[in-house]
Amino acid sequence: MQSYVLVISLLFLLMVAAVFWWVVRHSTADASGAGAGGSVESYRGGLFWGLVALGLVVAALTLRPWPYDVAASDGATTVTATGNQWSWEIVPQELPAGRPVIFKVTSNDVNHGFGVYDADGTMLFQTQAMPGYVNQVRYTFTKPGKYRVLCLEYCGLVHHDMIEEINVK
Amino acid sequence: MVASVNSNDMSIPTSESVNSALPAVKLSMGLGGLVLVLLMLFGLCLRLVQGGLLSLEPALFYEIMTAHGAGMVGTAALTGAAIMWFYLSRHVELTGAIYWLMLALFLLGVALVLGAIFVGGFAGAWTFLYPLPAHSGGVWEPGAAAIFLAGLISIGVGFLLFYLETGRAIIARYGNLSRALAWPLLFGARRPSLRARRSSFSTASASSSARRCW
16 A cells, blocks of 8 residues: 555656646746637637536445445444544444444544554544544444554544454454 | 836736835735744644654644644735735736734734743644633643733734725726626627737726726
8 A cells, every 4th residue: 555655656756747837937928928728718618517527427436335324224234333532432342244234333522533444554434533522333244353543633632542443253 | 117118018007005015015025934834843742742753742732733733824825915915916907904903913913922832832733723722731720821812813903994995996997796706708699809818098088998898
């Protein structure tokens, strides 16, 4: 994952550098000719509405499945997860594999982030732990094993050590 | 008000009000550059701690993180505003005193924010996500959070005045909000002719010439 981040970062750095290079290279050109005329006029409106349509399609495709819809959850195990400065109370901590689990997540003090990671450190799902409110999220663990819960919202002095474990059998 | 007019030049002449803010614009850019270097050192420090190459108490780590966040956002906002003012002032008539007022409120805010962090121990991150500032778990007093918030408000009021002034000046130049946002370019109306855009600039003639060209 780190190497992907490195490559992507370098690519974007190169793109930004190329833009700077282009601007500096053309900064002495005569501006009075207004190069932005002509062909741009014919497709600006189409480009705008095309991007709006693309945004709607991408949103519709990426928002399904919707993990926060917990209505259809027959036979699901319910777990309560409560954040405190600076620990998690998760009941129960042993969960079944292959069956849906509904997490009811809240907080006793400040905002926390409830993020669940597998053994490889890949995040599986997350939701906000907010005081005075219960967020629900549904997830089905496919493999037994140990999963880690990390706090994803900065919550004060010991935020970085707010780690708990879930056992899936 | 208008120092010179050249009808063959795309750039709009400078006015007295623009010149009066120029030292403040340069000061903003100079401060922005210096602070950015300091913030890079802060960021390097945080990464060294995360990488296990440097050891810091968590309280100080999160104070530096808070200063780094507030500083990066503030520096980007201030230098962005300075650049915008510099170029915008070539096209519309801006009131220089507003820029000076924004900069003064910004510097007052910076002093309050830094005091809250490094004297008061506030480390609730620049995001100030309620209720963390009020529930520090015994790390900082609510007073430190209040001073930090007062600093953000001072900076925010300065930017509010800045953007109200730029918005006012753009609308005065182009006639109404829709034209000021260039919506006619997207929603059907044709582009103003170059000749009209080059028309002589003055507060009195600007809106009428803009109406003609849109």
